[in-house]
Amino acid sequence: MNLRQTLKYIWGNLTLNKTRSLLTMLGIIIGVAAVISIISVGASAQDLLLAQVKAMGTNLIGILPGASDDQGPPSAAFGIEVTTLKYEDALEIRKLPNILAISAYITGRGTVSYFSQTKELNYTGVMPEYPVVEDTSVESGRFIKQEDMDSLARVAILGSKVATDFFDQEDPLEKSIKINQVVFKVVGVMKERGAAGLQNQDEQVFIPLKTAQKIMLGIDHVAYIRTKVDKEENIDPAIVQVKEVLRFRHHIKDVIKDDFTVRSIAQALDILSSITQALKMFLGAVAAISLVVGGIGIMNIMFVTVSERTKEIGLRKAVGAKRKDILFQFLIESAAMTLIGGILGIILGVLISGAIALGVNYFDYDWRFIITPLSVLSAVFMAAGVGLIFGLWPANRASLMEAIEALRRQ
Amino acid sequence: MLIKLENIAKDYVNDGSATSALRDVTMAINEGEFVAIMGASGSGKSTLMHIIGFLDKATSGQYFFDGEEANQLDDNKLAEIRNQKIGFVFQAYNLLARTSVLENVLLPTIYTPHLDRKTSEKNARQILEKLNLSHRVDHQPNQLSGGEQQRAAIVRALINNPRLILADEPTGNLDSKSGQEVMEILQDLNEEGRTIVMVTHEKYVAECARRIITLKDGQIISDQKLASQRLAKDGLVK
Numbered sequence: 001m002n003l004r005q006t007l008k009y010i011w012g013n014l015t016l017n018k019t020r021s022l023l024t025m026l027g028i029i030i031g032v033a034a035v036i037s038i039i040s041v042g043a044s045a046q047d048l049l050l051a052q053v054k055a056m057g058t059n060l061i062g063i064l065p066g067a068s069d070d071q072g073p074p075s076a077a078f079g080i081e082v083t084t085l086k087y088e089d090a091l092e093i094r095k096l097p098n099i100l101a102i103s104a105y106i107t108g109r110g111t112v113s114y115f116s117q118t119k120e121l122n123y124t125g126v127m128p129e130y131p132v133v134e135d136t137s138v139e140s141g142r143f144i145k146q147e148d149m150d151s152l153a154r155v156a157i158l159g160s161k162v163a164t165d166f167f168d169q170e171d172p173l174e175k176s177i178k179i180n181q182v183v184f185k186v187v188g189v190m191k192e193r194g195a196a197g198l199q200n201q202d203e204q205v206f207i208p209l210k211t212a213q214k215i216m217l218g219i220d221h222v223a224y225i226r227t228k229v230d231k232e233e234n235i236d237p238a239i240v241q242v243k244e245v246l247r248f249r250h251h252i253k254d255v256i257k258d259d260f261t262v263r264s265i266a267q268a269l270d271i272l273s274s275i276t277q278a279l280k281m282f283l284g285a286v287a288a289i290s291l292v293v294g295g296i297g298i299m300n301i302m303f304v305t306v307s308e309r310t311k312e313i314g315l316r317k318a319v320g321a322k323r324k325d326i327l328f329q330f331l332i333e334s335a336a337m338t339l340i341g342g343i344l345g346i347i348l349g350v351l352i353s354g355a356i357a358l359g360v361n362y363f364d365y366d367w368r369f370i371i372t373p374l375s376v377l378s379a380v381f382m383a384a385g386v387g388l389i390f391g392l393w394p395a396n397r398a399s400l401m402e403a404i405e406a407l408r409r410q
Numbered sequence: 411m412l413i414k415l416e417n418i419a420k421d422y423v424n425d426g427s428a429t430s431a432l433r434d435v436t437m438a439i440n441e442g443e444f445v446a447i448m449g450a451s452g453s454g455k456s457t458l459m460h461i462i463g464f465l466d467k468a469t470s471g472q473y474f475f476d477g478e479e480a481n482q483l484d485d486n487k488l489a490e491i492r493n494q495k496i497g498f499v500f501q502a503y504n505l506l507a508r509t510s511v512l513e514n515v516l517l518p519t520i521y522t523p524h525l526d527r528k529t530s531e532k533n534a535r536q537i538l539e540k541l542n543l544s545h546r547v548d549h550q551p552n553q554l555s556g557g558e559q560q561r562a563a564i565v566r567a568l569i570n571n572p573r574l575i576l577a578d579e580p581t582g583n584l585d586s587k588s589g590q591e592v593m594e595i596l597q598d599l600n601e602e603g604r605t606i607v608m609v610t611h612e613k614y615v616a617e618c619a620r621r622i623i624t625l626k627d628g629q630i631i632s633d634q635k636l637a638s639q640r641l642a643k644d645g646l647v648k
Contacts, residue, residue, distance in 0.1 A: 005520055006520075009509065009513075012508055012509070016508065315504045315506070315517075317492075318492060319498065319517055319566070320489050320492045320494070320518050320570075321493075321521050322485070322486050323485060325521055403465045404460050407465070407504070
């Protein structure tokens with residue numbers, strides 16, 4: 001059977017019922033657009049997250065309280081608070097060779113006020129080497145000193161956005177602010193760092209770790225510790241040494257009883273990328289369900305088409321069409337419909353992803369617009385596959401019609 | 411002998427009860443004949459024609475066409491015979507809507523393997539010219555008069571140069587002038603040596619053939635050769 005003639009004829013049929021064809025295709029269009037845009041947004045979000053973790057520096061080692069196996073997330077990720085990690089652990093680790101800087105962290109949420117202005121903000125208790133660990137520095141004033149730690153000084157260093165929000169043109173240095181009704185003296189302002197990951201680094205207040213523990217929170221553990229190693233090749237030996245120090249300090253004799261987790265950023269990146277990858281695929285699969293729904297729409301309309309064209313099928317069989325010719329004709333028709341829908345869906349999906357990228361970048365995130373050829377290709381194949389699979393039943397019914405029965409039908 | 415039927419019977423089963431459409435039909439048609447099958451509605455004439463045209467299968471009996479026995483042939487082979495050896499002309503023309511006359515005429519050829527489109531198209535234009543449809547080649551069926559549509563359908567039946575033309579009430583939907591034209595064409599084709607089997611219930615149409623087989627209640631009640639054929643060009647008088 002001549003393919004060109006068939007396509008021409010099918011095109012005629014599709015354009016005859018423009019509204020119907022378009023509505024039928026809509027299911028496929030939306031399905032494909034959803035798959036494309038969700039995978040694109042997922043890829044961009046993954047890229048953003050990984051880039052930000054990478055930006056922290058690959059020479060970092062993170063120490064988290066609670067045990068975990070090598071691949072899974074630490075228990076802290078499930079919201080369980082483990083109190084085994086202490087400030088003194090950080091001091092001890094700092095004494096190891098090849099360690100450039102260290103900081104323990106504890107975060108609280110509080111009402112920050114300056115005269116009549118108030119704001120709900122995160123405050124983070126950190127150690128003096130925090131700027132080295134995180135590759136940042138103060139814009140003006142100074143950062144936390146060891147004396148601040150020892151004397152539980154109530155000094156605060158503002159994130160750049162907090163500084164402009166509260167003080168605008170005014171110089172914040174030496175001003176007094178309140179965090180949860182405790183008076184702090186502003187001694188420094190951090191450089192602008194931009195939005196990073198899930199929290200905006202510029203919208204925080206930094207205070208001495210010990211002050212946060214004793215005065216603000218009344219605890220003596222830390223949330224996590226980060227330490228910077230001088231060279232990348234020293235990371236693995238450093239991890240081993242850190243573990244030894246902690247086991248000694250926590251009186252752990254058996255490795256499987258570790259109450260902490262030590263990870264390099266490289267490991268964290270691996271875990272993070274596998275988690276985000278899984279998430280991306282899961283969302284893509286959810287979107288693909290709408291493609292199946294679209295396919296059922298195609299099947300429905302193909303049944304209508306077949307019964308409308310019973311006479312035509314009879315005529316074609318009378319003049320010599322074999323079963324496979326009829327099957328082929330209706331299969332191509334449903335595949336053509338899904339293919340056109342698929343192409344329109346790709347265009348729509350790319351437009352949606354582009355609009356999202358524009359929108360996110362507007363909020364100062366470094367969001368890359370990512371469309372992978374693989375996602376486009378798989379969407380097209382999925383759409384055509386849906387057309388073939390769901391077209392098969394109606395086409396088969398058409399091909400099985402008896403010429404005489406079909407001709408008799410009015 | 412082109413067609414031979416031996417004891418052909420056809421039963422339809424509806425809700426368990428069988429009705430007999432054809433009983434014990436035995437006949438033969440030679441190459442070059444022009445046969446009209448007559449009978450009232452329900453006499454089984456259409457069923458007979460469908461069996462002859464391989465559109466339907468007999469319940470019992472044997473049917474030979476061009477030396478081949480219908481029961482021995484599979485569906486694909488039957489489709490091939492319909493495609494290459496038989497040309498159908500229907501009462502309702504059965505042209506594809508929104509498809510040009512040329513494409514309609516070429517419809518059987520797309521199911522004929524190893525046929526190149528250029529030759530078929532040239533062939534189609536020649537036959538269309540012969541039946542005075544040259545000016546309608548690119549028109550669509552709904553732009554044509556009934557007579558023109560039936561002429562286009564005859565061209566479609568002729569396109570693969572079949573051994574047999576089967577016409578089912580070819581003048582049934584036409585006014586008398588158009589009907590006369592169609593009958594003239596069929597007679598001309600028969601003059602050229604084509605075998606034609608035509609179903610009709612109008613006596614004056616049947617008389618244009620050379621032989622009339624009359625059916626009643628599924629059985630042949632008469633089979634007569636006409637001494638003098640009515641010539642369609644002299645006018646069809648009811």
